[in-house]
Amino acid sequence: MADALSAPTLRRPATALARRRKRMDRLIGLFAYASTAIGLFFLGWLLVTLIGRGAAAFDVTIFTKSTAPPGSGGGLLNAMVGTLIQTVLGTAIGAPIGLLVGTYLAEYARNSVLGNTVRFVSDILLSAPSILIGLFVYQLIVINTGGFSGWAGVVALAIIVIPVVVRTTEDMLRLIPDTLREAAIGLGSPKWVMIRFVCYRAAMQGIITGVLLAVARIAGETAPLLFTSLGNLNWSTDLNEAMPSLPITIYQYAASPYDDWIALAWVGALIITVAVLAINIVARYLIRTEPSRK
Incomplete structure (x- = not known):
């Protein structure tokens, strides 16, 4: 009961x-x-x-004419070319460094004190405001060389690329089962051969995705370029001088009192948005196809 x-x-x-x-x-x-x-x-x-x-305000002259004085019907060709040059060179410098550092953290220094220190510094750099990186490169290069230059902008963008690639490379390599490494080592392969022909091949798509995400980030950066390459309203591909870029041109045009410049700023913002969106879509596609490929 x-x-x-x-x-x-x-x-x-x-x-x-x-x-x-x-x-x-x-x-x-x-x-x-x-x-x-x-x-x-x-x-x-x-x-x-x-x-x-x-x-x-979109027009074909955007891609055929350089920036010009107000009312002259200019375009954004020089700004787009400058952005392309600095982005490509910044990625070409930063991506290999980030790849090697990420490989070191994943394959050689997983639990070491030095590895943990490098990982901690990389994470701090990953979350650091880009304007601080611009100020750092300004002190390091611009002041010591006596002027703004495209090379200073490239270095600033490369520093932004490095921690992004480091993080994605380490994460992708850590996802590879240790049994694959043991199998390669058991067949007598040196460790560097195992990393190159086993680990890199298995993680290649993820690493490329990380590089694309880094490109998407630096493509629209304005703050670090204001302190390094400065911008240039004239046509210039000389990396030893101040160099035009699309983000800085947008910043300058949007703050101007001229209607045609403001319209061009909107067009430039649309171009950057579409480009970054396309890069992110490609990166997301690679991430989704990675498991099915394996």
């Missing part, structure tokens, strides 16, 4: 607890959906405004 009476009594607190958990789960879910909707709303608003303003 006592057992029969105690069973419903014990069941009631459990039922009440389950109801509270369900209510809390629904509340958190509602909050998550609301937050997502708010974020998507502002993102959509931003994209619609950008496409509307940029497409209205």
Whole structure:
């Protein structure tokens, strides 16, 4: 009789607890959906405004003419070429360094004090504001060489690339099962041969994805270039002088009082957005196809 009476009594607190958990789960879910909707709303608003303003002023001369004085019907050719040169060179310098550092952390220094220190510094550099990197390169190169230059901008962008590639390379190499490494070593392969022909091949798609994400980040950087390459409204591909770039041109044109320059700023912002979006789509595609490829 006592057992029969105690069973419903014990069941009631459990039922009440389950109801509270369900209510809390629904509340958190509602909050998550609301937050997502708010974020998507502002993102959509931003994209619609950008496409509307940029497409209205879009013209073929954007890709055929350089920047010109107000009312002269100039384009953004020199700015796009300058951005392309600095982005490609910054990636070409920073990506191999990041690849080697990431390989060292994943294959040679997993639990060592030096490896943990390098990893900690890389993580700090990854989250550091880009303007601080620009100030660092300004002190290191611009002041010592006596002027702004494209090379200073390249170095600043390369420093931004390095920690991104370090993190993705280390993560991708750590995902490779140790049995593959042991099999290669068991066949008599030196460690560097195992890393090159086993680890790199297995992680290549993820590493390329990390490089693409780094390119997407530096393509729209403005702050570090203001302290290094400075920008140039004239045509210039000389890395020893101040060099034009699309982000700086957008910054200068958007703050100007001239309507045609402001319109060009919107077009430049649209071009950067489309380019970065395309790079991110490619990177996401590579990430998704990585498991199926394996």
